[in-house]
Amino acid sequence: MPERFETVSFLSDFGSADEFVGVVKSVIRSIAPHVVVVDLTHGISAYDVRGASLALARAVQYLAPGVVLAVVDPGVGSERRAVAVEVAEVASVFVGPDNGVLASAVALAGGANRAVALTDERFHLPAPGSTFAGRDIFAPAVAHLCNGVDLAELGEPVEPDTLLPGVLPLTRREGGQVVAEVLWVDRYGNVQLNVDPDELVILDDPVMLSFHGEQRSARRAESYSAIAAGAVGLVVDAYGLVSIAANRQSAAGELGLGAGDSVTLAVADGDASGPAATTSPVALRPSRSPS
Amino acid sequence: MPERFETVSFLSDFGSADEFVGVVKSVIRSIAPHVVVVDLTHGISAYDVRGASLALARAVQYLAPGVVLAVVDPGVGSERRAVAVEVAEVASVFVGPDNGVLASAVALAGGANRAVALTDERFHLPAPGSTFAGRDIFAPAVAHLCNGVDLAELGEPVEPDTLLPGVLPLTRREGGQVVAEVLWVDRYGNVQLNVDPDELVILDDPVMLSFHGEQRSARRAESYSAIAAGAVGLVVDAYGLVSIAANRQSAAGELGLGAGDSVTLAVADGDASGPAATTSPVALRPSRSPS
Amino acid sequence: MPERFETVSFLSDFGSADEFVGVVKSVIRSIAPHVVVVDLTHGISAYDVRGASLALARAVQYLAPGVVLAVVDPGVGSERRAVAVEVAEVASVFVGPDNGVLASAVALAGGANRAVALTDERFHLPAPGSTFAGRDIFAPAVAHLCNGVDLAELGEPVEPDTLLPGVLPLTRREGGQVVAEVLWVDRYGNVQLNVDPDELVILDDPVMLSFHGEQRSARRAESYSAIAAGAVGLVVDAYGLVSIAANRQSAAGELGLGAGDSVTLAVADGDASGPAATTSPVALRPSRSPS
Numbered sequence: 001m002p003e004r005f006e007t008v009s010f011l012s013d014f015g016s017a018d019e020f021v022g023v024v025k026s027v028i029r030s031i032a033p034h035v036v037v038v039d040l041t042h043g044i045s046a047y048d049v050r051g052a053s054l055a056l057a058r059a060v061q062y063l064a065p066g067v068v069l070a071v072v073d074p075g076v077g078s079e080r081r082a083v084a085v086e087v088a089e090v091a092s093v094f095v096g097p098d099n100g101v102l103a104s105a106v107a108l109a110g111g112a113n114r115a116v117a118l119t120d121e122r123f124h125l126p127a128p129g130s131t132f133a134g135r136d137i138f139a140p141a142v143a144h145l146c147n148g149v150d151l152a153e154l155g156e157p158v159e160p161d162t163l164l165p166g167v168l169p170l171t172r173r174e175g176g177q178v179v180a181e182v183l184w185v186d187r188y189g190n191v192q193l194n195v196d197p198d199e200l201v202i203l204d205d206p207v208m209l210s211f212h213g214e215q216r217s218a219r220r221a222e223s224y225s226a227i228a229a230g231a232v233g234l235v236v237d238a239y240g241l242v243s244i245a246a247n248r249q250s251a252a253g254e255l256g257l258g259a260g261d262s263v264t265l266a267v268a269d270g271d272a273s274g275p276a277a278t279t280s281p282v283a284l285r286p287s288r289s290p291s
Numbered sequence: 292m293p294e295r296f297e298t299v300s301f302l303s304d305f306g307s308a309d310e311f312v313g314v315v316k317s318v319i320r321s322i323a324p325h326v327v328v329v330d331l332t333h334g335i336s337a338y339d340v341r342g343a344s345l346a347l348a349r350a351v352q353y354l355a356p357g358v359v360l361a362v363v364d365p366g367v368g369s370e371r372r373a374v375a376v377e378v379a380e381v382a383s384v385f386v387g388p389d390n391g392v393l394a395s396a397v398a399l400a401g402g403a404n405r406a407v408a409l410t411d412e413r414f415h416l417p418a419p420g421s422t423f424a425g426r427d428i429f430a431p432a433v434a435h436l437c438n439g440v441d442l443a444e445l446g447e448p449v450e451p452d453t454l455l456p457g458v459l460p461l462t463r464r465e466g467g468q469v470v471a472e473v474l475w476v477d478r479y480g481n482v483q484l485n486v487d488p489d490e491l492v493i494l495d496d497p498v499m500l501s502f503h504g505e506q507r508s509a510r511r512a513e514s515y516s517a518i519a520a521g522a523v524g525l526v527v528d529a530y531g532l533v534s535i536a537a538n539r540q541s542a543a544g545e546l547g548l549g550a551g552d553s554v555t556l557a558v559a560d561g562d563a564s565g566p567a568a569t570t571s572p573v574a575l576r577p578s579r580s581p582s
Numbered sequence: 583m584p585e586r587f588e589t590v591s592f593l594s595d596f597g598s599a600d601e602f603v604g605v606v607k608s609v610i611r612s613i614a615p616h617v618v619v620v621d622l623t624h625g626i627s628a629y630d631v632r633g634a635s636l637a638l639a640r641a642v643q644y645l646a647p648g649v650v651l652a653v654v655d656p657g658v659g660s661e662r663r664a665v666a667v668e669v670a671e672v673a674s675v676f677v678g679p680d681n682g683v684l685a686s687a688v689a690l691a692g693g694a695n696r697a698v699a700l701t702d703e704r705f706h707l708p709a710p711g712s713t714f715a716g717r718d719i720f721a722p723a724v725a726h727l728c729n730g731v732d733l734a735e736l737g738e739p740v741e742p743d744t745l746l747p748g749v750l751p752l753t754r755r756e757g758g759q760v761v762a763e764v765l766w767v768d769r770y771g772n773v774q775l776n777v778d779p780d781e782l783v784i785l786d787d788p789v790m791l792s793f794h795g796e797q798r799s800a801r802r803a804e805s806y807s808a809i810a811a812g813a814v815g816l817v818v819d820a821y822g823l824v825s826i827a828a829n830r831q832s833a834a835g836e837l838g839l840g841a842g843d844s845v846t847l848a849v850a851d852g853d854a855s856g857p858a859a860t861t862s863p864v865a866l867r868p869s870r871s872p873s
Contacts, residue, residue, distance in 0.1 A: 007611060007615075009604070011601065014478065015478040016307060016332060016333070016334040016598060017332065017335075017477075018332060018334070018346070018477050018478050019302065019331045019350045020478070021330075021332070022302070022330055022331030022332055022350065023331070023349075023353050025330075026300060026331075026350065026353045026355055029298060030354075030355045030356075033355065036611070038604055038611060039603075040601045040604030040608075041600060041604055043597070043600070046479055047479075055600070056601075058601060058605075059601045059605050062608045062609050062612070062717065063608045064611040065612075075514075075516050076516075077513065077514030077515065077517075078515075078516035078517065080516075127529050128528075128530070129526065129527040129528045129530070129531065130513070130514055130529075131481075131514070131526060131529045132529030135353065135529065136529065186599075186602075187595075187596065187597040187599055187602070188629075190713075222712070223658065223659030223713070224656070224659065224660075224713065225656070225657050225658075225659065235711065237710075237711045237713045237714075238710070238712075238713045238714030238717065238718065239711070243713075245713075248629050248656050304769075305769065306625070306769040307623060307624070307625040308623065308625035308626075308768075309623060309625070309768050310622045310637045310638075310640060310641045311768075312623070313591070313621055313622030313623055313641065314622070314640075314641050316620050316621075317591060317622075317641065317644045317646055318644050320589060320618070320620060321644070321645075321647075324588070324589075324646065337769060337770055338770075338830050365806070365807070365830050366805075366807050367806065367807075368804065368806065368807065368808075369805050369806075369807035369808065419818060419819075419821070419822030420817065420820045420822065421804070421805055422772075422805070422806065422820045423819075426644065426820065427820065
């Protein structure tokens with residue numbers, strides 16, 4: 001049986017204080033020594049399935065072909081399924097809990113082609129308790145897939161339509177306003193909104209931002225450096241979405257914004273007391289491959 | 292001379308802010324380019340030899356064959372020995388300071404077969420000061436071992452019996468009570484006790500926990516998800532030990548518990564004002580191999 | 583075209599919470615699958631070009647031959663140049679923004695031999711915004727260099743003399759005093775000064791440290807363990823510089839010192855009210871190779 005995959009891209013909420021990440025990688029290396037593991041991040045907030053799902057969606061088009069392992073799993077040991085999902089367009093398999101963490105990335109990678117629940121205990125590590133599925137269920141499944149074991153051998157088939165979908169917030173247009181939501185605050189305090197730049201053509205410059213009962217004016221800028229000191233600006237970020245940013249400062253800190261917060265964008269003299277954004281299942285728009 | 296080891300499993304208290312980990316890995320790669328380094332964790336608290344020793348003991352049965360490097364070394368540059376220890380049962384060598392950090396893992400891997408002090412300066416990097424043995428003594432020793440240099444060449448032989456033992460706390464039974472100690476609080480706030488589930492057969496459900504002069508009732512649960520909201524439960528964790536846990540919340544934060552704290556377990560209506568647990572040299576019980 | 587480099591040493595201020603590091607490594611692996619990336623650190627404070635430059639200078643003599651990627655880039659997307667710099671003495675190329683982050687390491691590696699600006703868009707990833715040059719410009723450049731693409735193909739030639747120099751602070755001698763500056767506070771709270779041990783031969787033991795209007799006596803010690811409990815001492819560190827340290831405690835925390843602070847060293851009974859240190863372009867002194 002030929003080796004099938006050489007790369008595992010690994011994301012989790014395991015953090016860096018404990019040895020969880022290292023043990024998962026040790027199990028993979030013990031079973032499939034030829035595999036290289038690329039850590040996407042393990043700094044997802046504990047239990048934050050939505051944050052992990054978005055991080056994976058931002059990254060997916062850039063990943064090397066192979067297996068993608070995403071473990072943010074507050075329901076570990078319960079009835080939630082552990083799954084492996086083969087996608088249509090990419091030579092890749094996604095492995096993780098069936099709690100939505102994989103959904104947006106799978107959609108961006110062409111959608112699920114086949115899926116199984118990781119129920120065959122021949123591919124599990126024996127363990128006295130069920131609290132560390134990353135080590136005992138997911139890592140060996142990933143390693144055996146890399147060794148060429150077919151998806152279908154790992155457990156019972158799962159109908160792709162039954163996989164839990166991801167939920168991404170849609171913007172809502174209300175008159176001259178765009179009611180948006182914060183998707184992500186990054187390490188530098190940039191505030192990514194669920195807003196396509198095209199949605200803002202209805203608004204002149206500057207734009208008035210309303211949030212938490214406050215208002216703040218923001219001008220469009222080509223780069224962080226082009227934003228005036230002390231001001232916040234609107235930048236089209238590396239993912240093609242509108243971000244609220246500042247120059248060498250944290251816009252999120254300055255404005256008190258976090259993931260999930262509602263922000264209304266309007267013309268600078270408009271009425272900007274907007275209600276919360278609505279939520280609807282939707283995929284990030286497809287994007288280009290890295291090379 | 293054939294290459295002997297292909298994997299180095301690396302644990303330290305170096306943290307992530309400085310370049311210490313990267314420099315150690317660069318030195319290994321410069322001398323032994325064929326080696327893959329698997330980082331177990333570098334988030335051990337500064338100087339926490341006990342915490343590092345327990346993390347290594349939890350991980351050791353899952354490690355790929357090769358060299359294990361553990362650097363938590365508050366005595367760096369002093370008279371404490373730098374050692375390499377070959378174990379009996381596993382094709383592995385453990386390298387680190389002789390301060391107890393290796394002891395439990397070595398015991399779990401079958402005990403020390405041979406050991407040396409890393410005294411031969413031909414295998415050291417020259418350095419103006421003695422504060423970074425990870426870079427100047429441990430990394431080159433690890434790399435040369437991976438290149439096939441025999442343990443005995445690295446320095447003076449050390450009698451395995453003289454290696455500093457690890458110290459793991461024993462539970463104590465007092466009447467109907469079990470006096471335990473917190474071994475570990477993980478990233479999610481799960482509180483691992485030094486308690487085997489068998490020790491609790493004397494106690495009905497729920498169990499009364501006593502600590503810091505407080506009391507709290509806890510029911511046994513099969514998984515974190517099975518614990519009622521707002522409650523704490525007792526779960527057999529992935530290491531076969533009893534953990535105090537909560538459902539998507541930090542039990543440690545809720546109860547104010549940290550590593551080393553004493554917890555008494557009793558029947559829910561019993562007298563639970565227990566004294567501190569005693570300490571005794573003991574190994575974690577042997578466990579199974581990963582694949 | 584033969585593969586040219588097998589190792590990328592990677593340093594940034596990307597932190598560990600987001601997937602930035604993982605995406606850069608995924609892009610490199612997608613284009614140049616044979617490459618091993620060694621992470622030096624990604625815990626540089628956001629925007630801290632000076633801190634990154636010093637970390638790279640401390641590490642450079644220990645790096646495996648190959649490409650060095652340093653991304654601390656507050657001017658991303660602006661007119662600052664993205665560059666690749668080939669050095670004279672080492673089989674290495676340094677890649678990053680031309681903002682000083684590479685300068686000291688390049689000087690220690692023998693100085694710039696050739697340089698280019700990464701302007702050829704054939705080697706960029708297409709992207710909707712310009713905020714993530716690590717992914718879209720630096721990572722593909724690094725990967726193509728590893729694949730054997732010549733530096734000159736990546737963009738317009740840059741005259742090495744026009745690269746932004748690094749600025750390292752010089753000590754200043756004033757009578758019997760040495761006016762120094764804190765270069766670095768490490769994970770353990772050791773305070774590295776820009777002071778060569780030879781500069782202190784004029785001072786008896788103990789030395790009086792003056793900083794922030796306070797004074798503190800410090801004795802020389804061979805190792806951290808040799809410093810008395812509760813005291814601070816002066817240790818020659820692993821880089822050949824004088825560090826203020828404590829025994830299993832943070833000297834920086836104890837004294838309230840951080841990077842960039844001024845410290846005056848004098849004889850214990852001398853007048854130590856010194857002015858701030860002067861700044862001048864200078865390289866860390868050359869040092870030895872790792873093996």
